[in-house]
Amino acid sequence: MSPASRGTLITAGYVAVRLWRTIGCGDHKGWVSVSWKAACFFPGIAFLILTTLNFLLWGSHSTGAIPFSLFVILLLLWFCISVPLTLVGGYFGAKAPHIEYPVRTNQIPREIPAQKYPSWLLVLGAGTLPFGTLFIELFFIMSSIWMGRVYYVFGFLFIVLILLVVVCAEVSLVLTYMHLCVEDWKWWWKSFFASGSVAIYIFLYSVNYLVFDLKSLSGPVSATLYLGYSLFMVLAIMFATGTIGFLSSFWFVHYLFSSMSMMHDNAVRVCTGDRFSTRTLMGFSVSPIEQLAEIRSQNHDIELNGAVPVRIFVEVHLLPQRLLMKIS
Numbered sequence: 001m002s003p004a005s006r007g008t009l010i011t012a013g014y015v016a017v018r019l020w021r022t023i024g025c026g027d028h029k030g031w032v033s034v035s036w037k038a039a040c041f042f043p044g045i046a047f048l049i050l051t052t053l054n055f056l057l058w059g060s061h062s063t064g065a066i067p068f069s070l071f072v073i074l075l076l077l078w079f080c081i082s083v084p085l086t087l088v089g090g091y092f093g094a095k096a097p098h099i100e101y102p103v104r105t106n107q108i109p110r111e112i113p114a115q116k117y118p119s120w121l122l123v124l125g126a127g128t129l130p131f132g133t134l135f136i137e138l139f140f141i142m143s144s145i146w147m148g149r150v151y152y153v154f155g156f157l158f159i160v161l162i163l164l165v166v167v168c169a170e171v172s173l174v175l176t177y178m179h180l181c182v183e184d185w186k187w188w189w190k191s192f193f194a195s196g197s198v199a200i201y202i203f204l205y206s207v208n209y210l211v212f213d214l215k216s217l218s219g220p221v222s223a224t225l226y227l228g229y230s231l232f233m234v235l236a237i238m239f240a241t242g243t244i245g246f247l248s249s250f251w252f253v254h255y256l257f258s259s260m261s262m263m264h265d266n267a268v269r270v271c272t273g274d275r276f277s278t279r280t281l282m283g284f285s286v287s288p289i290e291q292l293a294e295i296r297s298q299n300h301d302i303e304l305n306g307a308v309p310v311r312i313f314v315e316v317h318l319l320p321q322r323l324l325m326k327i328s
Contacts, residue, residue, distance in 0.1 A: 012038055013089025021098040028094045035090030039083040042239060046232060053228045060221050102258040112184050123190055126171045127197030130241060133163045135205060142209050165244055168195035172245030173252050191249035196242030199234040206230040
């Protein structure tokens with residue numbers, strides 16, 4: 001709602017609706033509902049948290065409580081500026097062409113095999129890497145916010161921000177690749193929470209900072225205010241880092257299957273001993289020893305909801321190296 005960043009509201013509605021149409025295979029019905037959800041979901045959570053904390057300040061007769069008139073102004077800005085701009089962005093997103101899938105998808109989802117380790121354990125563990133890039137700088141930021149210390153190393157903070165974005169993207173890519181390799185095609189929310197789980201560790205760090213560093217806080221109201229603002233902060237971080245992880249994984253999967261689609265008609269000839277033998281399998285010309293026994297699909301179609309293209313992608317890139325080794 002800031003005049004300096006009012007264009008981001010249109011962008012939010014545009015991205016939300018276009019991505020929703022991509023997942024829905026181009027269906028543009030219901031874009032108004034998606035735009036409303038994009039305009040009200042996170043602002044609604046923020047408004048609920050801030051209202052609850054403000055009631056605590058009113059109950060304790062604090063001078064830091066927000067007056068009722070300012071609440072009315074915030075609501076007017078929300079529903080008269082934020083929501084209409086998001087709906088405008090959603091309208092343009094509904095008119096824009098959706099992102100085409102590079103290959104077709106099966107109507108019947110493939111059964112996911114039993115996993116050796118639970119997926120949620122990998123997702124929770126993935127958040128430790130992004131947290132490791134910022135936990136040192138987080139101490140100085142918290143000290144600047146809650147203890148009144150001056151923070152002036154904004155250049156280093158910018159470098160940490162870039163590292164955080166890169167690490168979140170890489171963690172999500174690796175976890176998505178691991179799930180595809182074990183034929184777990186439900187990667188969407190896992191890619192989101194893989195990088196978004198850093199918010200859990202930031203909140204635990206905030207509790208640790210409250211217990212060991214903010215000993216000057218007096219009373220349960222001050223501690224509740226601190227935890228409430230920390231919860232609001234970690235939710236914003238979770239949505240930001242989770243979005244980075246999901247978009248990077250979406251680009252990775254789209255690029256992966258686009259590469260498979262381009263290589264579908266290419267034949268790869270492999271030397272087997274002292275002779276050449278070829279056999280066409282899923283559009284590739286491969287030798288008997290390279291027939292990829294782990295391919296379980298019998299209809300010779302590239303599937304978007306399975307791990308088959310990932311394995312073929314790796315095998316095809318390794319075939320030239322194996323050929324050179326056999327010739328030498």
